[in-house]
Amino acid sequence: MFKLFRFLKPYRVSVIAIITLMLLQSLAQLYLPTLLSDIVDVGVVKGDVSYILMYGGYMLLVAMGAMACVMVASYLLAKTATGFGRDLRRNLFAHVESFSLHEFDKLGTSSLITRTTNDIAQVQQLVVMTRMFIGAPTMLIGGVIMASYKDAHLAIILIAVIPILALVIAGIMRTGLPLFKTLQVKIDGINLVLREHLTGIRVIRAFNRSEHEKTKFERANQDFTQVATKVNTIMASMMPVMMLIFNLGIVAILWYGGIRIDHNQMQIGDLMAFIQYAMQIMFSMFMMTMIFMMIPRASASAVRINEVLAIQTNIHNAPHAEKLHDNQTTIAFNHVTFSYPGAEQPAVQDITFEAAPGEVTAIIGGTGSGKTTLINLLLRFYDVDSGSITLNGLPLPSLSLESVRNQMGYVPQKAVLFSGTVTDNLRFGADVASPEDLAHAAATAQAAQFVEEMKDGYASVLAQGGTNLSGGQKQRLSIARALARKPNIYIFDDSFSALDFKTDAKLRAALKSETERATMIIVAQRVSTIMDAQQIIVLDEGRIAGKGTHSELMKTCEVYQEIVSSQLSEEESA
Numbered sequence: 001m002f003k004l005f006r007f008l009k010p011y012r013v014s015v016i017a018i019i020t021l022m023l024l025q026s027l028a029q030l031y032l033p034t035l036l037s038d039i040v041d042v043g044v045v046k047g048d049v050s051y052i053l054m055y056g057g058y059m060l061l062v063a064m065g066a067m068a069c070v071m072v073a074s075y076l077l078a079k080t081a082t083g084f085g086r087d088l089r090r091n092l093f094a095h096v097e098s099f100s101l102h103e104f105d106k107l108g109t110s111s112l113i114t115r116t117t118n119d120i121a122q123v124q125q126l127v128v129m130t131r132m133f134i135g136a137p138t139m140l141i142g143g144v145i146m147a148s149y150k151d152a153h154l155a156i157i158l159i160a161v162i163p164i165l166a167l168v169i170a171g172i173m174r175t176g177l178p179l180f181k182t183l184q185v186k187i188d189g190i191n192l193v194l195r196e197h198l199t200g201i202r203v204i205r206a207f208n209r210s211e212h213e214k215t216k217f218e219r220a221n222q223d224f225t226q227v228a229t230k231v232n233t234i235m236a237s238m239m240p241v242m243m244l245i246f247n248l249g250i251v252a253i254l255w256y257g258g259i260r261i262d263h264n265q266m267q268i269g270d271l272m273a274f275i276q277y278a279m280q281i282m283f284s285m286f287m288m289t290m291i292f293m294m295i296p297r298a299s300a301s302a303v304r305i306n307e308v309l310a311i312q313t314n315i316h317n318a319p320h321a322e323k324l325h326d327n328q329t330t331i332a333f334n335h336v337t338f339s340y341p342g343a344e345q346p347a348v349q350d351i352t353f354e355a356a357p358g359e360v361t362a363i364i365g366g367t368g369s370g371k372t373t374l375i376n377l378l379l380r381f382y383d384v385d386s387g388s389i390t391l392n393g394l395p396l397p398s399l400s401l402e403s404v405r406n407q408m409g410y411v412p413q414k415a416v417l418f419s420g421t422v423t424d425n426l427r428f429g430a431d432v433a434s435p436e437d438l439a440h441a442a443a444t445a446q447a448a449q450f451v452e453e454m455k456d457g458y459a460s461v462l463a464q465g466g467t468n469l470s471g472g473q474k475q476r477l478s479i480a481r482a483l484a485r486k487p488n489i490y491i492f493d494d495s496f497s498a499l500d501f502k503t504d505a506k507l508r509a510a511l512k513s514e515t516e517r518a519t520m521i522i523v524a525q526r527v528s529t530i531m532d533a534q535q536i537i538v539l540d541e542g543r544i545a546g547k548g549t550h551s552e553l554m555k556t557c558e559v560y561q562e563i564v565s566s567q568l569s570e571e572e573s574a
């Protein structure tokens with residue numbers, strides 16, 4: 001957890017001020033009972049009214065000073081803690097941004113969300129407690145010293161009670177500590193079910209699985225509640241036990257104090273002050289218990305945050321990464337093999353081909369044959385296990401990630417749009433594109449007509465994820481977004497599947513003139529989409545089963561023939 005406190009560095013002046021103010025406040029609190037005992041022993045017992053008024057005035061001043069210290073410290077602390085939380089969230093978000101898909105797969109989206117929100121809130125809460133961190137031990141040690149100063153004999157009772165209390169707290173904490181970690185994992189579980197439920201709501205309703213989902217949520221919720229109840233029960237038992245031990249201590253102090261006053265070994269005012277110190281000690285132990293209750297949970301959260309911060313993704317810019325700034329790009333896969341982490345079989349194996357500028361390279365194959373994997377590798381979402389991918393002869397890892405991705409216009413298999421207007425979405429990868437450029441891209445992608453028919457045209461607001469559009473419309477906007485970038489490399493990952501045959505054909509015809517000089521990689525399920533490609537790569541179970549034009553493959557590649565015969569009539573395929 002201390003590692004995370006490095007994020008408090010920018011607030012060191014505030015932190016020093018808070019510590020100083022809290023020390024002053026504690027000292028003032030410790031001084032008050034002594035003033036009270038003086039008022040009683042000197043003023044009240046001797047009937048000296050002016051002494052009472054003067055020392056009463058001192059007490060008021062000291063109490064007000066203590067209050068002012070607390071107020072300023074609380075203000076500074078609130079500012080520091082919220083700033084700390086904001087900085088930590090910002091850093092964690094930026095760090096997660098750098099992850100490759102491998103790290104996302106490993107940690108899970110839900111857990112990353114919990115870690116960025118709930119876990120940070122736990123640690124932030126601990127920073128808010130800093131006030132108690134300083135106040136509690138000072139009051140405890142100061143209280144014992146002052147009480148001993150008032151009456152060393154009576155202080156023996158206090159000194160005997162404190163270790164008993166400390167032992168009880170330690171025992172309870174030992175049982176509760178491991179449960180705090182489990183608690184955060186259970187929150188991950190709830191987030192996971194919730195996320196799946198909210199994103200898959202349509203499918204859940206269509207399949208009448210609402211009840212099943214409810215049960216799943218109930219189970220996750222119940223799991224969390226069980227652990228939370230257990231933790232709270234353990235923690236709740238702490239207060240009554242502490243109170244009991246302490247009250248017994250007070251009874252003992254009153255009893256023994258009474259005897260000492262009886263024997264003229266102690267004054268009444270000193271006993272009153274002693275009891276106040278005992279109260280302060282008890283209060284500081286309460287505060288310390290609260291801190292101890294927070295620390296395990298916050299440290300479990302801190303471990304989870306540090307876990308994320310400690311992950312170093314291996315997909316980053318090499319120290320002297322070169323920038324790719326050619327206008328045309330030749331892509332080459334050289335004996336590329338890649339397995340997803342934990343997978344038994346490589347997803348793609350010994351893949352070699354070249355995609356030249358001005359040409360269309362199509363990739364076709366059955367489901368799970370590795371088509372999207374090749375695209376993931378080309379976009380450097382993952383690094384290859386063996387072999388290499390080169391752009392204009394330069395290996396992908398030697399090039400700056402930004403410059404490589406700047407060259408690419410990627411249209412994913414499942415269209416992803418963002419909340420905002422149509423223009424915002426089209427401009428996503430082309431900040432400087434003019435409205436005319438965007439309209440042109442939309443027209444090429446066969447999206448112009450439906451966008452213009454929308455209530456506010458290009459200024460129409462899209463719902464989160466583009467849910468107010470049809471699948472085909474989303475797909476076309478996603479294509480227009482890639483076109484607006486005017487990239488050197490186009491990557492269409494099965495991007496025409498949501499389009500009807502007519503729109504598919506019109507779009508491809510419009511694309512041809514736009515992308516004449518570009519390197520086109522088209523992954524497709526439909527043979528009709530890629531029949532005209534200069535090169536077709538046929539994938540089968542992660543390996544290349546054939547390479548060539550449509551007519552060449554029709555003669556040489558059995559897998560291709562099977563795909564074609566399952567889709568086209570003989571006349572079309574000839």
Ligand SMILES: Nc1ncnc2c1ncn2[C@@H]1O[C@H](COP(=O)(O)OP(=O)(O)OP(=O)(O)O)[C@@H](O)[C@H]1O
Nearest residue numbers: 105340341343347366367368369370371372373374
């Ligand atoms: N993130 C992942 N983690 C582990 N295995 C994966 C992952 N993504 C894909 N795979 C596996 O890798 C293999 C190739 O998947 P890929 O998505 O490349 O196939 P595809 O040809 O694009 O399929 P489709 O046409 O159905 O989209 C499959 O066996 C799949 O189960």
